Amino acid sequence: MSKTLTAVFLMALVTYIPRALPIAVFKNKLKSRFLRSFLFYVPYAVLGAMTFPAILYSTGNVFASAAGMGAALILAYFEQGLMKVAIGAILAVYITGCLLH
Amino acid sequence: MATQMQIIAGKKQGFTEFCHGLRQGIPIALGYIPVSFTFGLMAVGGGIPVWTAILISMSNLTSAGQFAGTNLIIANAPLLEIGLTTFVINIRYMLMSLSLSQKITPGMALLKRCIMAFGITDETFAVASMEKGEITFNYFIGLVTCPYWGWALGTAMGALTSSVLPKAVQSCMGIALYAMFIALVVPAAKRSRAAFFVAAAAIGISSFFRWGPYANHISSGWSIIIATIIASFAGAVIYPKEEDELE
Numbered sequence: 001m002s003k004t005l006t007a008v009f010l011m012a013l014v015t016y017i018p019r020a021l022p023i024a025v026f027k028n029k030l031k032s033r034f035l036r037s038f039l040f041y042v043p044y045a046v047l048g049a050m051t052f053p054a055i056l057y058s059t060g061n062v063f064a065s066a067a068g069m070g071a072a073l074i075l076a077y078f079e080q081g082l083m084k085v086a087i088g089a090i091l092a093v094y095i096t097g098c099l100l101h
Numbered sequence: 102m103a104t105q106m107q108i109i110a111g112k113k114q115g116f117t118e119f120c121h122g123l124r125q126g127i128p129i130a131l132g133y134i135p136v137s138f139t140f141g142l143m144a145v146g147g148g149i150p151v152w153t154a155i156l157i158s159m160s161n162l163t164s165a166g167q168f169a170g171t172n173l174i175i176a177n178a179p180l181l182e183i184g185l186t187t188f189v190i191n192i193r194y195m196l197m198s199l200s201l202s203q204k205i206t207p208g209m210a211l212l213k214r215c216i217m218a219f220g221i222t223d224e225t226f227a228v229a230s231m232e233k234g235e236i237t238f239n240y241f242i243g244l245v246t247c248p249y250w251g252w253a254l255g256t257a258m259g260a261l262t263s264s265v266l267p268k269a270v271q272s273c274m275g276i277a278l279y280a281m282f283i284a285l286v287v288p289a290a291k292r293s294r295a296a297f298f299v300a301a302a303a304i305g306i307s308s309f310f311r312w313g314p315y316a317n318h319i320s321s322g323w324s325i326i327i328a329t330i331i332a333s334f335a336g337a338v339i340y341p342k343e344e345d346e347l348e
Contacts, residue, residue, distance in 0.1 A: 003180070004149070004153060004174055005153070006180060007170065007173075007174050007180055007183045007184075008153065008156060008157050008160065008161075008174075009160075010180060010183060010184045010187075011157070011160075011161055011166065011167060011170040011183065011184070011187045012160035012161050013184075014184050014185075014187045014188035014191060015161050015162070015163050015166050015167070015187060015191050015194075016218065016219060017188075018188070018191045018192055018193075018194040018195045018198065019191075019194045019195075019197075019198050019218040019219065019221045020198070020214075020215050020218035020219075021195065021198065022195050022196075022198040022199035022202055023198040023199070023201055023202040023205070023214050023217065023218050023221075024211060024214050024215055024218065026199055026202050033341055033342070034337050034338075034341065035337075036196070036342065037336065037337035037340070037341045037342040038333050038334060038336075038337040039192065039193060039195060039196045039333075040196065040337075040342050041295070041296070041299045041332070041333040041336035041337060041340075042189075042192050042193050042329060042333045043165070043193045044286060044289060044290070044296045044299040044300045044303070044332075044333075044336075045299050045300065045302070045303040045328065045329040045330075045332035045333045045336070046165060046169075046189065046190045046303070046325065046329050047165065047282045047285055047286040047300060047303075048286060048299070048300035048301065048302075048303035048304040048307070048328070048332070049303040049304065049306065049307040049324065049325045049328035049329055049332070050165070050169055050190075050279075050282055050307075050325055051279050051282040051283060051286070051304070052304045052307060052308060053307065053308050053311045053312070054279065054307075055276065055279035055283075058275040058276045058278075058279055059272055059273060059275045059276050060272050060275070064273075065276060068273075068276040068280065069276075069279070069280075069283070071280075072276075072279070072280040072283040072284065073283060073287060075284070076280075076283045076284045076286075076287035076288065077287055077288075077291065079288050080284070081284065082135065082136050082139075082281050082284045082285070083135035083136070083139070085280050085281065085283060085284035086139050086277040086280040086281050086284070088280070089276045089277065089279075089280035089283075090273045090274060090276060090277055090280070093273040093276050094269075094270070094273045097269070097273065
């Protein structure tokens with residue numbers, strides 16, 4: 001339990017530092033175009049790396065997870081918003097799970 | 102007497118700015134509630150106590166970072182990995198914080214800057230940076246107020262809902278977080294070739310760490326960090342952004 005609390009504190013700290021450091025310290029813009037581009041791409045890379053292949057092991061059944069992923073991809077492609085995509089994926093996993101049993 | 106009048110006028114203007122921000126924050130808060138609701142579901146479904154899930158939302162106030170960190174807590178990952186993964190995900194805030202530092206009231210006190218910094222999220226940043234003129238302390242605090250409490254409230258509702266859901270439904274919830282990541286990245290990848298390339302490269306690298314020869318003993322946290330750095334690096338080399346595109 002105390003390890004969980006330590007982890008929460010650590011997460012809060014490493015979330016706050018990148019927010020606070022530049023606004024507290026920098027008065028001028030970053031000069032390096034490369035560094036600015038690198039930082040710009042970080043969110044896309046993180047989202048990609050976090051999602052796949054971990055999504056396949058997120059429900060205890062690889063096939064149900066793959067179905068959920070397919071549903072999420074289609075809904076996201078048509079820009080249905082976070083909640084709809086999440087609910088659609090959950091439903092696809094649930095239905096596939098029922099069909100497989 | 103004159104200075105007293107000025108102080109009163111200043112306070113009145115500050116209050117007006119606060120209210121202006123408060124109004125702009127309402128739609129952000131409404132958007133946050135379903136996301137944090139899903140977070141609460143996911144966290145408690147994974148074995149995190151209800152009050153800890155709420156504490157995470159109130160102390161972190163971020164989506165991807167706290168989702169990933171909480172996922173690693175659930176997977177019982179080492180602290181270094183949790184801290185580093187969360188940090189790498191949040192590196193993007195440095196760009197936003199840097200950009201805001203150019204737009205805030207010049208000469209704002211350090212303490213106020215440090216308080217403001219806590220409220221920087223993708224959405225508050227997007228709204229604040231569209232403001233005409235400089236960003237005042239009062240405006241930004243107003244802007245962040247509703248999203249902050251919306252984030253906490255949604256988490257609490259999701260966490261309490263999760264504990265009454267049956268086990269079979271709870272296991273399906275495991276996919277919710279990843280579905281949300283897909284919902285965030287796919288529309289961006291559709292519009293930008295560079296974003297598509299970077300996300301695809303990161304997926305390729307993380308798949309290699311999972312299935313590739315000799316690489317499968319690397320933990321998921323490190324896999325995310327390494328994939329992110331290589332893919333963003335490649336993106337910056339192949340598709341460097343123009344100055345005005347980064348605003």
